Amino acid sequence: MELNENDSEGFYQLIRKQRDPGNTCASAFIFKEEIINTDPEIREAWADYFYDLATPSENPNFDPIFKNHVEQDSGGKPKDDPNSYRKITITSSVGKVVEKIHLSRNEDKILERQKQQGVRQGGIWSPSAYKIFVNSLLTTFEENQIGATIGSIYCGIPTVADDVTLITTDPYELQTMLDIQSSFANKNRYEISEQKSVVLTFNDSSEYRTANVASHLLLGRITIESEIHKRILKTFGNIIRNENSIERKLAIRQLATKSLQSGSWFTKTVEIANIYDLPSPYDIIDNPPGKQLWKNLVNKTVGDHCIKQMISEAKSKSTLSRLNYENVKEGKIHNIWKSCGTNPYAITSASLKAKLATGTIYLQYHRAKFSNGHVSPICQLCAEEEEDILHFILKCSKLQYIRDDFLHMIGEVLTENLEDQDLIQELITNDEHLCQLVIDCSKFRFLNENAQNRIETLSRGLCHKLFQQRAILIEQ
DSSP states (O other), X not given: OOOOTTOHHHHHHHHHHHHOTTOOSOSOEEETTEEEOSHHHHHHHHHHHHHHHHSOOOOTTSOHHHHHHHHHHTOSSOTTOGGGSOOOTTSOHXXXXXXXXXXXXXXXXXXXXXXXXXXXXXXXXXXXXXXXXXXXXXXXHHHTTOSOEETTEEOSOOEETTEEOOOOSXXXXXXXXXXXXXXXXXXXXXXXXXXXXXOOOOSOOSSOSOOHHHHHHHHTOOOHHHHHHHHHHHHHHHHHHSTTOHHHHHHHHHHHHOOTTSOOHHHHHHHHXXXXXXXXXXHHSSSOOOHHHHHHHHHXXXXXXXXXXXXXXXXXXXXXTTSOOTTOOTTOOOXXXXXXXXXXXXXXXXXXXXXXXXXXXXXXHHHHHTTTTSSOOBOTTTOSSBXXXXXXXXXXXXXXXXXXXXXXXXXXXXXXXXXXXXXXXXXHHOHHHHHHHHHOGGGOTTSOHHHHHXXXXXXXXXXXXXXXXXXXXXHO
């Protein structure tokens, strides 16, 4: 479903559908890269999921020496003796007797559960228990002042239950923090989720970052500043249409007595109207336009002005040379996102396509570019040439067996939708054209919507498979 802020009816239809008490089950979901869509399969998948969740994991990176030390230090009272455990004093005497009897009679089951499970997911006690567990890690960072500070106040590792954020202004210090975190995890025998880990960079002065304009163009959104300007102008229109109101009288007074440099909110509306070549507040205050007329005029004028500015900025960004932004309209998302719908797998693959389209995917060429000569740009898989985007998508020989089938299917789509055989041949044989076709086929305007959607689906799968196999081969 495609919704935007102006489609309030569709938005609330979606919300009501999601909140419908009769809507208690999913028809299908993806588990271990397989689509599960029958009741027995869904039940079995949930059983496997919770079994895996409750089973202690083993990893070759775990620290066996630390484990042996812990097991030796815990010697003394036998673990399987109920008398080895001291009762805490928050329950009544009767409760303690019942607890003692329960512990004695169910000794084997309790010990097995303790071995297999940690704190219960979603339990009231679980966050507090985990804080006690992870506190030594947090103390290590704070006592050694590793991470960000504001003045003398340490704020390098804000934590909520098992969600940890590492904050620093130095990439080398960040690596140190990651090493300490990894060492702590290996000693305590738990794994850090790669899927839930991400690096965010703020106020980065380096060239290698996604231009802000790219995100707006992909989503068909205007800047926050322009959105604020819209609301100011619409509010001004509401004020001047409200006859005999105090706000309108105040607007007349402020516009008559205050200069543009005064900082008055009403004179600010004059500056904003001038930016977008809209009628001046001085001219419309005595003869205000109708509500809908003014709203439509503001929305269109501000939106068009902002989109035009973003397109102009995008033309100056070399990383956006493969992104089609010529047909961008406010509220219309780019085909990279639009074509994936609500499928979680497709959305994940589309995020990779977005990185390719904005030139921000991190390949060996980019690592070398920002390493001051310490890293080679040569492809780690084939060792034949520099691993840039073109090489990754079309040329790496180690990935050729993956791309062959996808490129063949893309060629079939072109054959079905284009009559000019010379044009088809040009698109398939020219590396630059073929690379553009894979990254963002909407740049070729002669392709109809159906062809664009089919090619986008195929190329999305191709890029995801290429990147997935690249990661596997590099790790091997």
